Amino acid sequence: MDPQLVVWIVARATGVAAYIALCLSILSGIALRTSVLDFLATNRALRSLHDFMTWIWIPLGFGHVAALLLDKTAQITPLDLVVPFQVSYAPLAIGLGTLSLDLVVVITVSSWLRRRMDDRLWRWIHRSSYLVFVTMFVHALMSGTDFSSPLISSVSWSAALGIGLLAASRIVFGRLPE
């Protein structure tokens, strides 16, 4: 098989899988602090899952980005991974992906350094996960090649709906104290 074809397929597959892994991470994180699901607040297994999912989506996200860097058609440069809205043909669609990547790196690193950080600062940084999800979802919607597939689209929308419902219930019914 043509190597360019392989990187293109890998970029698409890892993109969808990274999205699902991040959704599971965000879902487990919101569930821990939503008053409607207060019975889960002390659930160590769920907390452990939330931490564990980082090690699932990091290689998938890295694979997505690395494959796009190698894909000549995508025309993504290393600078585009850091500075959003620079790609010539779809600055917004791809720039939102860059923005979500930047944010998710900051959130992950801040979580690793949590014990050395001010707790309030860490909490505000961690809350930007909602923004990460929104930018990632719009990025997938605007640039996802496989979003027209009914199966992939339904899985993606279902994950988004789950996060939206939990986030709305957290706003309406309040969040649990730390």
Next chain:
Amino acid sequence: MPSWSLKISATFITLFVLAGSFDYARGHVKNPNAPLQPPVADKPAASAAPTPSPAPTVGPLFTTRPGQRPPTITPGPRLTLAPGVVSATLPPISFTHTS
């Protein structure tokens, strides 16, 4: 529920999605409905495109001897070739051999 079962389930779901989307992408390499259509950098040269040759003409189907009246030709089915048909440079595969 034990922690390991949640982790295994989440890992399995993610790997299932990865395998499924890999299989889908392999079966649908080009998606004309994709929202992004990046410009192709290395287009083949325009001169490389094959140009159709003019439609070949077919010679007379029979000859007449001297003094023989040519037969009346009744309009029948005509052999026409589509303009896109390219004539080959190979020798014809049919011939008449007399010994």
